[in-house]
Amino acid sequence: MPMGEVKVIGAATSLFSARVEWALKLKGVAYEYIEEDLRNKSPLLLKYNPIHKKVPVLVHDGEPVSESLVILEYIDETWKENPLLPEEPYERALARFWAKFSDEKCVFGAWGACRAEGEEKEKAIESAHESLAYLEKQIEGKKFFGGEQIGFLDLVVGWMPLWLGVMEEAGGMKLLEAEKFPFLHEWAQNFIEIPLIKECMPPREKLANYFQASLSYLRSLATNKP
Numbered sequence: 035m036p037m038g039e040v041k042v043i044g045a046a047t048s049l050f051s052a053r054v055e056w057a058l059k060l061k062g063v064a065y066e067y068i069e070e071d072l073r074n075k076s077p078l079l080l081k082y083n084p085i086h087k088k089v090p091v092l093v094h095d096g097e098p099v100s101e102s103l104v105i106l107e108y109i110d111e112t113w114k115e116n117p118l119l120p121e122e123p124y125e126r127a128l129a130r131f132w133a134k135f136s137d138e139k140c141v142f143g144a145w146g147a148c149r150a151e152g153e154e155k156e157k158a159i160e161s162a163h164e165s166l167a168y169l170e171k172q173i174e175g176k177k178f179f180g181g182e183q184i185g186f187l188d189l190v191v192g193w194m195p196l197w198l199g200v201m202e203e204a205g206g207m208k209l210l211e212a213e214k215f216p217f218l219h220e221w222a223q224n225f226i227e228i229p230l231i232k233e234c235m236p237p238r239e240k241l242a243n244y245f246q247a248s249l250s251y252l253r254s255l256a257t258n259k260p
């Protein structure tokens with residue numbers, strides 16, 4: 035299938051954008067990357083994602099697709115080489131379930147724990163640990179969530195090796211301890227060593243500054259509440 039014109043509107047600090055770029059690279063699809071300034075959103079982003087006004091957006095031959103999990107499925111259905119989702123319907127359903135779980139419970143759980151302070155922090159850390167424990171069970175005994183090769187769920191959980199560490203640092207906590215989550219920990223090391231993944235990660239320092247600044251901003255809002 036001809037590739038057509040493929041553009042990604044993303045943000046270098048966005049874990050949701052990274053997974054879309056990884057998927058395109060895995061498929062060997064050439065694309066133009068457009069960096070969005072999320073503090074001053076472009077007319078292009080507002081035109082292509084008027085509802086959520088968020089990155090990433092994939093624009094294929096002028097047609098926009100938004101929401102990273104939807105984009106991953108679109109990429110998988112459009113370019114067949116290196117399939118991302120498993121073949122078997124039940125396995126596909128499971129991969130989708132855990133992807134949704136990871137975004138809803140683990141990403142937001144980790145961010146919640148990063149932001150929380152005082153007593154709330156302990157509760158938030160405990161709740162993030164509970165969610166990570168479910169993912170730990172999913173990866174136990176496997177090299178990748180996709181089996182021997184990385185697949186859909188690996189890309190979705192792919193924020194952990196870098197973004198989670200940065201959130202831990204910014205929030206002054208540890209969530210993915212090797213002793214507590216040995217399988218996830220090993221998976222994270224295997225994942226980040228894949229050249230294609232490694233090459234398309236934002237610099238750690240840039241990400242750390244971004245999270246630190248976001249956290250300070252949110253805390254200043256809370257302090258200045260009337």
Ligand SMILES: N[C@@H](CCC(=O)N[C@@H](CS)C(=O)NCC(=O)O)C(=O)O
Pocket residue numbers: 045047048049050072087088089090100101102103
């Ligand atoms: N569920 C969305 C989440 C995307 C998202 O939250 N993007 C953030 C950047 S990490 C964004 O664009 N935020 C801008 C805003 O909220 O105004 C997806 O999977 O694509």
